[in-house]
Amino acid sequence: MTTERFLLGRGRDRIADGDLCALEDAVEQVRDVPARHLLMRRGEPVREASFLVDGYVCRYLDDRQGHRQILAVHVPGDFIDLHGYPTGALDHDIATLGPARIATIGHARLDAIMTHRAPLARTLWLSTLLDAAMHREWIFRLGRLGADGRVAHFFAELEARLMLAEVAPDGVFPLPMTQADLGEACGITGVHANRVLRRLREEGLLAFSGGLATVLDRSGLQRRGEFHPAYLQHRG
Amino acid sequence: MTTERFLLGRGRDRIADGDLCALEDAVEQVRDVPARHLLMRRGEPVREASFLVDGYVCRYLDDRQGHRQILAVHVPGDFIDLHGYPTGALDHDIATLGPARIATIGHARLDAIMTHRAPLARTLWLSTLLDAAMHREWIFRLGRLGADGRVAHFFAELEARLMLAEVAPDGVFPLPMTQADLGEACGITGVHANRVLRRLREEGLLAFSGGLATVLDRSGLQRRGEFHPAYLQHRG
DNA sequence: CGCTGGGTTGACACTCTTCAAATTTCGTGG
DNA sequence: CCACGAAATTTGAAGAGTGTCAACCCAGCG
Numbered sequence: 001m002t003t004e005r006f007l008l009g010r011g012r013d014r015i016a017d018g019d020l021c022a023l024e025d026a027v028e029q030v031r032d033v034p035a036r037h038l039l040m041r042r043g044e045p046v047r048e049a050s051f052l053v054d055g056y057v058c059r060y061l062d063d064r065q066g067h068r069q070i071l072a073v074h075v076p077g078d079f080i081d082l083h084g085y086p087t088g089a090l091d092h093d094i095a096t097l098g099p100a101r102i103a104t105i106g107h108a109r110l111d112a113i114m115t116h117r118a119p120l121a122r123t124l125w126l127s128t129l130l131d132a133a134m135h136r137e138w139i140f141r142l143g144r145l146g147a148d149g150r151v152a153h154f155f156a157e158l159e160a161r162l163m164l165a166e167v168a169p170d171g172v173f174p175l176p177m178t179q180a181d182l183g184e185a186c187g188i189t190g191v192h193a194n195r196v197l198r199r200l201r202e203e204g205l206l207a208f209s210g211g212l213a214t215v216l217d218r219s220g221l222q223r224r225g226e227f228h229p230a231y232l233q234h235r236g
Numbered sequence: 237m238t239t240e241r242f243l244l245g246r247g248r249d250r251i252a253d254g255d256l257c258a259l260e261d262a263v264e265q266v267r268d269v270p271a272r273h274l275l276m277r278r279g280e281p282v283r284e285a286s287f288l289v290d291g292y293v294c295r296y297l298d299d300r301q302g303h304r305q306i307l308a309v310h311v312p313g314d315f316i317d318l319h320g321y322p323t324g325a326l327d328h329d330i331a332t333l334g335p336a337r338i339a340t341i342g343h344a345r346l347d348a349i350m351t352h353r354a355p356l357a358r359t360l361w362l363s364t365l366l367d368a369a370m371h372r373e374w375i376f377r378l379g380r381l382g383a384d385g386r387v388a389h390f391f392a393e394l395e396a397r398l399m400l401a402e403v404a405p406d407g408v409f410p411l412p413m414t415q416a417d418l419g420e421a422c423g424i425t426g427v428h429a430n431r432v433l434r435r436l437r438e439e440g441l442l443a444f445s446g447g448l449a450t451v452l453d454r455s456g457l458q459r460r461g462e463f464h465p466a467y468l469q470h471r472g
Numbered sequence: 473c474g475c476t477g478g479g480t481t482g483a484c485a486c487t488c489t490t491c492a493a494a495t496t497t498c499g500t501g502g
Numbered sequence: 503c504c505a506c507g508a509a510a511t512t513t514g515a516a517g518a519g520t521g522t523c524a525a526c527c528c529a530g531c532g
Contacts, residue, residue, distance in 0.1 A: 059372075061376045061380075063376070063381075069375060069379040071372045071375050071376070091369055115354065122322055125364070128364065129364060131368055132319060132368040136328060138371075138375050140299070142375060142423060144303060144423065145299075146519075147520070178477090178478065179478075180478080187378060188521090190479090191480085191481090191523095195480090195481090198480085209479090226299055226300050382487075382488090414510065415512095424488075426511090427488095427489075427513090428488060430513090434512085445511090
């Protein structure tokens with residue numbers, strides 16, 4: 001991997017140029033993965049870290065009847081399995097939503113970075129802490145909000161993250177999820193997700209159809225989902 | 237702080253003796269905090285890491301009407317705000333449940349540990365990753381389970397963690413939470429938590445009264461909550 | 473063309489919340 | 503040790519929210 005600047009988004013401008021180059025040089029492979037493709041299975045040993053260059057990826061757990069609970073949705077610029085670096089394994093599955101481009105960095109090369117580039121090491125730690133912060137917001141979403149609020153919060157978060165990643169600055173972004181997927185993220189059924197989306201559209205907050213999300217009223221959507229973007233801005 | 241061995245639980249035996257001593261020597265203060273006491277407020281700068289020696293502590297977010305969503309419950313042996321070390325601030329509040337004893341280590345001393353003790357640094361990272369893994373289980377609990385399953389999962393997790401921390405090896409443990417608190421952790425009302433507890437007791441799975449939890453049927457409780465303890469055992 | 477997967481809608485059952493009141497437990501001061 | 507007040511628990515009844523099941527529609531695609 002040469003100096004191709006694939007590293008987008010999340011905190012890119014907080015990383016020193018030298019560290020950024022080191023990270024990009026450590027990339028061993030960039031591959032394209034089709035939609036709805038299982039990337040990593042729970043329990044399998046992880047030997048490399050995957051960085052999402054383009055597309056959408058989700059992590060999920062299955063319940064006893066095989067119904068998924070989506071735990072996180074990743075956007076371009078995210079490491080999707082960095083927590084598998086210190087632990088060596090994952091406790092959940094990871095799959096693409098739409099087609100995705102993924103860059104991988106072997107754990108051995110991360111070892112070298114960890115020992116020789118302390119500031120970058122801390123940045124990688126921060127990245128996993130941001131994941132945890134988003135997990136906490138998902139807990140809040142599922143625990144305290146009704147169906148409408150959950151969906152509103154979900155889209156508000158996604159839009160805020162895409163904005164920070166400088167992917168979709170205008171409130172319109174593609175999202176290759178079905179209404180059933182949305183339900184699996186928000187803890188509701190696909191049928192109910194449909195009714196919720198209709199209400200949010202009628203209220204002039206959000207339109208989502210054909211895999212394209214359009215935020216019609218950002219502050220209204222955030223209010224509806226009790227969404228406060230502060231947790232996305234880690235000081236580091 | 238001398239060599240008093242206050243470091244309990246979580247992965248203690250995975251830490252080299254030298255590193256363990258370094259950590260214990262870094263402790264600057266040990267203090268006792270009364271029950272229902274706010275320890276840290278969202279947004280405030282964090283200058284030290286807190287380690288829970290004894291007692292129970294919870295982290296939570298408030299919704300617009302001031303209702304809490306409990307995000308995590310900490311047991312003896314947990315760092316409760318290690319994620320505030322790389323970030324410098326917290327995005328949620330932390331409070332004691334019952335009376336607690338807390339040891340603090342200044343971030344400056346952690347800096348020294350991070351640079352001179354790479355294996356310990358990785359252990360600290362692992363500790364925050366275990367937090368994230370528990371967050372994911374809470375997402376699953378709230379997203380996929382009904383009220384009975386959520387409460388069962390909550391107690392199953394707590395019992396498993398206390399067992400790993402070698403605090404309550406017999407399935408009986410104190411838990412200074414009211415039924416309303418339990419509801420705030422499981423995303424249900426306190427009234428409903430009461431009815432759920434009665435059902436679980438009638439099914440012979442769990443008894444919880446007067447701040448004392450008794451697991452009557454461990455495997456039954458785990459089945460009821462679809463709880464699989466694998467995620468608690470990080471390989472590291 | 474017909475098939476298939478996703479989206480949409482309606483009717484009904486069930487879970488959980490809400491509100492209210494009664495009861496028990498617990499801490500505290502007398 | 504008792505009395506008292508506050509907090510927590512318990513129970514009932516009614517209503518809102520969500521799930522379930524079934525049917526139908528629509529677009530894309532072989």
